[in-house]
Amino acid sequence: MKTVLYRADSRGYANHGWLEARHTFSFANYFNRERMNFGVLRVLNDDKIDGGQGFGMHPHDNMEIITIPLEGDLEHKDNMGNEAVIREGDVQVMSAGTGVYHSEYNHNPDKALKLFQIWLFPNKQNVQPRYDQISIRxxxxxxxxxxxxxxxxxxxxxxxxxxxxxxxxxxxxxxxxxxxxxxxxxxxxxxxxxxxxxxxxxxxxxxxxxxxxxxxxxxxxxxxxxxxxxxxxxxxxx
Incomplete structure (x- = not known):
């Protein structure tokens, strides 16, 4: 058996005012050549987003994106016509495939949203983009x-x-x-x-x-x- 340990306080950190993000793997301005991925797991971001704040429309392609709210509610919109609120106790997935635009906002104006955003490399390139979410309660x-x-x-x-x-x-x-x-x-x-x-x-x-x-x-x-x-x-x- 082989292991690699990632302590919580060793992760990358960014404070954008409205967003506090901790990165297990290299992401945005955090770069560590020893922490690029674990197999097909490319991104594991631990985000805290202030009330009413979030990410405007931005693109992704050829990535499997999984979002798990830990506290609060996430508001999602994309260019496939999906509009949804993903709540604590739900899980959301988006296959970016040939390309998709989406936005993500804290649905609640008065409390913080905490979530994991996870990206995996897919085993198929340029698939038809798709979106899904379910309750796992x-x-x-x-x-x-x-x-x-x-x-x-x-x-x-x-x-x-x-x-x-x-x-x-x-x-x-x-x-x-x-x-x-x-x-x-x-x-x-x-x-x-x-x-x-x-x-x-x-x-x-x-x-x-x-x-x-x-x-x-x-x-x-x-x-x-x-x-x-x-x-x-x-x-x-x-």
Missing amino acids: DVAIPNRLYQILSPNPDDQGVWIHQDAWFYLGNFEAGKTDSYTLKREVNGLFVMVIDGQVTISGNKLSARDALGIWEMNKIEVEATSDARILLMDLPMQVK
Whole structure:
């Protein structure tokens, strides 16, 4: 088993006044040649957006973009005609493909929005752009990892153009679970949202992350009440 540890306080940081952003990987003005990606995981941004503020219309192409609100509500518009509000307990996906323009704003004028924005390299180039969002409240299982994303449109959660699976876990202190890789060529990237966990002997706190590869299975133990995001994804970018 091989691992790489990303402590919360080692991430890139940007303060734009209305936006505070922490970057696990190189992004915008943050550049670290040792932190360009983890397999097909290119971006993991931890954003806090002031009330009523956000990103105006801007383009993307050939990227799978996943947004997970942690607190608050995100207002989305795009040139495909989609207008939606993505709330805490939802997950949003956008396959940028041949090109898409979209805007993202904090839907609430009086409180901050916190979210993860995640970009994965796709396994197919120049696909037809698409948008989807779902509620994941009904599939949440206490003290277990539950799936929110996969490559299969008929599977639980949203789907993307990549051989990747995402799971969330909401654990009480002392609870444990295990996870087995979907594919031998994949690795795992685990982000601790809140609390403290131990993963295969590695002690992690809030916003710490751990990349793991060349293994088949991991064990997760919550040493306090905790939330984690687990990403099972290819280690090779095609």
